[in-house]
Amino acid sequence: xxxxxxxxxxxxxxALWVFIAVWFMMAAFPFFWxxxxxxxxxxxxxxxxxxxxxxxGANTQSTYGSPFTTAGYEGAFIQNEFWRNSINxxxxxxxxxxxxxxxxxxxxxxxxxxxxxxxxxxxIIALMFRALPQITLVSGYLPIFFDWNIWGYLPTAILVxxxxxxxxxxxxxxxxxxxxxxxxxxxxxxxxCTQFQAFRFVIIPVMWPGVITTGLFSFLLxxxxxxxxxxxxxxxxxxxxxxxxxxxxTTYTEGxxxxxxxxxxxxxxxxxxxxxxxxRQIVSGLTAGAVxx
Amino acid sequence: MKHRTFFWFFLPTAAAMLLFIALxxxxxxxxxxxxxxxxxxxxxxxxxxxxxxxxTTIDQDATAAIREAxxxxxxxxxxxxxxxxxxxxxxxxxxxxxxxxxxxxxGSLMNLPFYDALVFTLTYxxxxxxxxxxxxxxxAVAVNSLHRRLKGLMIFFxxxxxxxxxxxxxxxxxxxxxxxGVLGNxxxxxxxxxxxSVKASTPLMWVCLIVYGxxxxxxxxxxxxxxxxxxVPQDTLESAQIDGATRWQQIRFxxxxxxxxxxxxxxxxxxxxxFRVLEPILGFGAQAxxxxxxxxxxxxxxxxxxxxxxxxxxxxxTIIGIAILLTPVLIRTWRDFNAKxx
Numbered sequence: 207x208x209x210x211x212x213x214x215x216x217x218x219x220x221a222l223w224v225f226i227a228v229w230f231m232m233a234a235f236p237f238f239w240x241x242x243x244x245x246x247x248x249x250x251x252x253x254x255x256x257x258x259x260x261x262x263g264a265n266t267q268s269t270y271g272s273p274f275t276t277a278g279y280e281g282a283f284i285q286n287e288f289w290r291n292s293i294n295x296x297x298x299x300x301x302x303x304x305x306x307x308x309x310x311x312x313x314x315x316x317x318x319x320x321x322x323x324x325x326x327x328x329x330i331i332a333l334m335f336r337a338l339p340q341i342t343l344v345s346g347y348l349p350i351f352f353d354w355n356i357w358g359y360l361p362t363a364i365l366v367x368x369x370x371x372x373x374x375x376x377x378x379x380x381x382x383x384x385x386x387x388x389x390x391x392x393x394x395x396x397x398x399c400t401q402f403q404a405f406r407f408v409i410i411p412v413m414w415p416g417v418i419t420t421g422l423f424s425f426l427l428x429x430x431x432x433x434x435x436x437x438x439x440x441x442x443x444x445x446x447x448x449x450x451x452x453x454x455x456t457t458y459t460e461g462x463x464x465x466x467x468x469x470x471x472x473x474x475x476x477x478x479x480x481x482x483x484x485x486r487q488i489v490s491g492l493t494a495g496a497v498x499x
Numbered sequence: 500m501k502h503r504t505f506f507w508f509f510l511p512t513a514a515a516m517l518l519f520i521a522l523x524x525x526x527x528x529x530x531x532x533x534x535x536x537x538x539x540x541x542x543x544x545x546x547x548x549x550x551x552x553x554x555t556t557i558d559q560d561a562t563a564a565i566r567e568a569x570x571x572x573x574x575x576x577x578x579x580x581x582x583x584x585x586x587x588x589x590x591x592x593x594x595x596x597x598x599x600x601x602x603x604x605x606g607s608l609m610n611l612p613f614y615d616a617l618v619f620t621l622t623y624x625x626x627x628x629x630x631x632x633x634x635x636x637x638x639a640v641a642v643n644s645l646h647r648r649l650k651g652l653m654i655f656f657x658x659x660x661x662x663x664x665x666x667x668x669x670x671x672x673x674x675x676x677x678x679x680g681v682l683g684n685x686x687x688x689x690x691x692x693x694x695x696s697v698k699a700s701t702p703l704m705w706v707c708l709i710v711y712g713x714x715x716x717x718x719x720x721x722x723x724x725x726x727x728x729x730x731v732p733q734d735t736l737e738s739a740q741i742d743g744a745t746r747w748q749q750i751r752f753x754x755x756x757x758x759x760x761x762x763x764x765x766x767x768x769x770x771x772x773x774f775r776v777l778e779p780i781l782g783f784g785a786q787a788x789x790x791x792x793x794x795x796x797x798x799x800x801x802x803x804x805x806x807x808x809x810x811x812x813x814x815x816x817t818i819i820g821i822a823i824l825l826t827p828v829l830i831r832t833w834r835d836f837n838a839k840x841x
Contacts, residue, residue, distance in 0.1 A: 214644075218746070226641050226653065232714060234656045236671045237663075239681065243674075252679035260681060309511035316508030320500040326836055328509075330829065335520045337821050339775030341793045342814035345800055346523025349530065349807055353570075369519030372512050401504045430664040432778050433793075437800055447664055451781060454670075467674070470667050481658050485651070488658065492719065493726035 237474065244471045245274040248464050278468035282453075288469050291449040295429065295473075298364055298445055302428035303421050306368040306375055310424075311417060313372070314379025315405055319388065329380065332373035340370055340433045347438065358440030366438060367428050374427070375420055378491065382416030383409075419491040422484055429477070446473045524818065530811035531579060533572035538562045572808070579812045586816070587611045613813070616790040617820075622705070623791065624773040624824075627712035632765055634713060635720025636758070640750070642721070643728045654725070661718035668715050669782025673698075676707060704788040711779045716772070720765045727758045767828050774821055792817045 214222070242261075243251040249265040259265060263273035270277070282288040317325050347366065351357035386409065394404035429447075436448035444452065450473065453466040481488065500508075539561040543554050581588045594607035608614045642653045660668060675682040678696040687695035697703045731754055739749050777793035780786060786794060792813060799810035 214746075222641050222644060225637065226645070229638055229641070230653065230656055233660055233718070236668075236675060237659060239675065240671045251674070252677060253681075253684075254679050257681055257684050309515060312508045313512035316500060316505045320505045322502070322505075330832065332516070334822075334825070334829075335516060337771045337825055338520070338524075339777075339793055339817055339821065341775070341777065341796045341800075342527060342817050343520060343523045345796055345807065345810040345814045346526035346530070347519075348800065348805065350526060365515075366519055369515040372516050373520075376512060401500060401508075405508075426662065432664070432666050432781075433797075437797075447666055450670070451666060454781075454784070463674075466670070470670055474663055474667055477662050477664070478659075481655060481662050485655055485658065488662070489654065489722050489726065492722045 237478075240467060241471055244278055244464070244467045245276065246464075247275065247277070248462075251464065251467060278464035279472070281462055282465040282468045282472070286453070286465060288446070288449065288472070291444055291446045292472070294360060294439075294443060295445040295447075297360060298367065298435070299425050299428045301361075301364045302367045302371065303424045305364070306371045306424050307417055307421050309368075310372060310375035310379055310420065311413065312405075314376050315383050315409060317376065317380045318383035318386075319391070319401075329377065332376050336373035336377070340431075341437075343370070344433055344437045351438065357438065358443060360439070360443050363435055363438045363443075363445075366434050367431060370434065371424050371427050375424060378420045378423065379416060382420070383413070385416075386412060415487075418484075419487045422480070422487055423491055425480075426477075527811040527814045527818075529571065530808055531815045532574060532576060534575050534579060534808045535572045536562065536565050536569070537573070539565065579808055580816075583611065584809055585613050585812050587613065612790065612795065613816070616792050616795040619705070619789045620774060620776060620791045620793075620820075623709060623712060623776050624770060626709050627716065627773050628766055628769045630709075631713045631717045631769060632720050632762060634717040635765070636724050638717065638721040639724035639728055640754075642725060654722070657718050657721055659718075660715045663715075665715065665778035666782050669711055669779040672707075672711055672714070673783040698784065701788040704783065704785045707783060708776075708779050708785060708789060711783070712773060712776065715779075716769055719768070723761050723765050724758055727761045728754070731757050763828075763831075767825075770824055771821070774824060792820070 239260075246260065246263045246266045247269050250259045250263050253259040256264075266275050267273050269275070317328065343366075348357070351362060356362045390408050390412075391399075391401075391404040394408045395401065399407065432447045432451065435445045436451060439445065439448065441452075446469070450466060450469050453469060539558040540555045541558045541561075543556070544551050545554060580586055583590055590611055591608065594604055598604035598607060609618060638657060642650055642657070645653060663671075672682075674680050676686070676697045677683050678687070678698065683695075683697060686697065687693055697707055735753050736749060739753050744752065775793050776791045777797065780789055780791060780794050786798075790798075796810045796813045796817070799806040799813065
């Protein structure tokens, strides 16, 4: 495609490069800056005197004898026991992904194989549920959870997150199963399988790409959630994100902003790795709904 | 698939959604009409040699008995909806009578917490959404013109603002625009005002939140449009070139019409998501400058005294708001569906 007609005039090419560079800086710079700064002391991270201190770590050098320090991480993980929150996050994410994929696959498969009109309505209802701000639901849960004494525990939060996740999971898996030819399970049924056997032996072996993509988004929803975990978990069971929010309340007064910075960097790292490995799935997942609908 | 089989396949997910999405909606609607019982007070008169004194105490047993008998609380009808913290009919009417122009009326409206939150939420939603669509589209066109290797790298970094936890993303930016942070320093150097503090000024804080909103959601629009660009019909593009269309005309008359359905999709998702804006306000610590409907509910729900009725009422109003926002889209989907089935 390098014919003369396709070659861009130089000013346009330059404008394009400048734009790309500016967007690259906007997207990536904040994270690198915070990662770099998390190994400094607060006076360097927030440099009032000279902003180059944040790069060279002059104050870190004079405090710890080296331009890098892991004091923030030690403070967060050891002093404030942030590792507990990390474990909670791991439990919540693992359970949410497993449960919501299990029931979501069954539901999404059923939606894609039933030709009746109610499928449309179920999908529209799911879309409306997806539109509800989570916090409005949480204000509905609280009095009931208090009454039943299930407020504050991880399983409660997991159940809630699974349910909140369902509308999106259903939409995605529905459109994915639509792309698997119906002939496959029809053939199995002709050979004498029940619907469930057809699902079990014919569909399950070929459904993994779609399920993995959907699972990624379930994971992101559970990992990034703030509203549900902050309002439903008690202090001892907090996951990472509400704990970081809690750091803001307590550590700002104690002058330990660096704990929060270290916690933020630690909570972002898994997401970085996730995007690195699953970039293609994330992109295809985001576009699946769009291209179909 | 038979109805029966469908039922069993769909049951678990339907149960989850009924229990944790549909029932809570019923629960907020009910709660919004009830308010907690007031404590039962008894007045006793102690008469001594120096006259009588009246004393009020809380009758613990009677209070507990009433709470037991009517666990929902006291029925108050629409009272919570119309009180000062929500729709504030009385105050609005008064402001309307007392104000001498639309401007002063708007001013006094903004002093009412609910309208303040509503105005910010709507401003945020309706400024962020179009801008992020434009930015996302521009990034998509720009990245699409890159070399194949660079594309992957750019997609990776472009995804970051969207993938990262909203609260964390907001915090990272908030530390940078802090008056001691690198961007804050840069801005005050730019306007040569050493005392400039973004976080102290309401308009600047609003701008900041909106910029954050665009920054964090543009990648979504970018990815969707980028995928759409891969399916632009090359024949049409080529014939446009042969007919002498300029680059801009090719984009305007071939690419944009091709992507139009995707724009509707992105707009729909983003309207939903921006309407629930919550984490950025907490991350930037901007509660003093901006309240959204979600933070309004959050502040009722957290804290020592959980004001569940008030939160429930705001929730119902929020749900009505999102319903109004989505009606046009739903009507459109309904028409498309009917057109398809005929």
